[in-house]
Amino acid sequence: MKELKNEFKTGLDVLLADKFLQQKLTSGNKKIALLGHPASVNQNLQHSLDALFAKNIELSAAFGPQHGIFGDKQDNMMETQNFIDPKYKIPVFSLYGETRRLSAEMLDSFDILLVDLQDLGCRIYTFLTTLCYILQDCNQRTNKEVWILERPNPAGRIIEGMKLQSGWESFVGVDESLPMRHGLTLGEIALWYQQKYNLYSLKLEIVKMQNYQPKQSPYFGWVNRSWVNPSPNAASLNMARAYAGTVLLEGTNLSEGRGTTRPLECVAAPNLDVDAILQKMQQLNSQNKIDWLGGCDLRKCCFEPTFHKFKGEFCSGIFIHADNPLSYNHNKFKPYRLICLFLKALKLTHSQFEIWRDTNFAYEYEIGKYAIDVINGSQRLREWVENNEATLADFDEIVTKEEQQWQEESKNFLLYY
Secondary structure (H helix, E strand, O other): OOOOOOOOEOHHHHHHHOHHHHHHHHOOOOOEEEEEOOOOEOOOOOEHHHHHHHOOOOOOEEEEOOOOOOOOOOOOOOOOOOEEOOOOOOEEEEOOOOOOOOOHHHHHOOOEEEEEOOOOOEOOOOHHHHHHHHHHHHHOOOOOEEEEEOOOOOOOOOOEEEEOOOOOOEOOEOOOOOEEEOOOOHHHHHHHHHHHOOOOOOEEEEEOOEOOOOOOOOOEOEOOOOOOOOOOOOOOHHHHHHHHHHHHHHHEOOEOOEOEOOOOOEEEEOOOOHHHHHHHHHHHHHHOOOOOOOOOEEEEEEEOOOOOOOOOOOEEEEEEEOOOOOOOOOOOOOHHHHHHHHHHHHHHHOOOOOOEOOOOOOHHHOOOOOHHHHHHOOOHHHHHHHOOOOOHHHHHHHHHHHHHHHHHHHHHHOOOO
């Protein structure tokens, strides 16, 4: 088949088509490993594990992040064990099991590690932390190489949300500079990590995408490709767009839709007066003369989760649609602010509702902390919601300043325009 001049290619597709890169990879009898998950596929939806072996790039090991290399672990905090791949007879190591870091055995299994992960563009998505740990661990050894096989950021270039504050670092927030929605690809983040932590003992290679335009409509960061879930509850482009807001719900006593077919695209709970909440959201939005509701459609919805929060209970709430080409506005849609507005409206209309999961719930094994604080990277969001006198304008001023700081810090690492 003749190759199209302006055809989009992921980093994996570029590698598979470039004999020079393949020779560079395989010369010198180096051991090669792969870090991947279910969305690590080529343009024909062949998994990178199979595609690399088909090109005679014989891997010595493979690695899986949270949810596993095959994405079989449904929920958060479900660890994966090491195993031997039944087809290729190579060890598959878990980076979300007994350890989150590269052990000596893991480091000995490769000279070059190919990282082929589809990210969602959000700080809380743990592949960012796994990438940081890999770069740090490989930097401690001599002659280690990490190749990032680039993939799109489906959330696009928009930056949104509070930055993590010092002292709140965790597996869902590795660095205090990062806002909730960071706007970079994994390759760009890797370059930033390298400079931030002075990781120059390792060789870092970015296999760039071909013909990637992150600001181009109608996808604004995504491309016209089949969606493959990078993790079990990342089920659509709509979810990826909404995730920087809906992930906050994991720290609340509200359902984020787990146990339904559309998780992390909605917010609901039993016995909510949804009309009252929506009316209050509109009122607050109008009073503050700033738009936290723009760029999307909100639809009232009902569901009964089959597992997770409120299993078997009737829930009502709202579904966020950032998937309607007639109404979606990429530059106006602010999912982080939208969910913050929902929480503020809920507090004002349902004063008896216990919004926050208590400190007995150790989110990502962070003991004695509110899960919402771990997710948000500080207690500031929770305190703002609880303060009935605090306004949207107060919150927006803080968030906007921190977004601008990250915009300035990250601009030198952009590889695509």
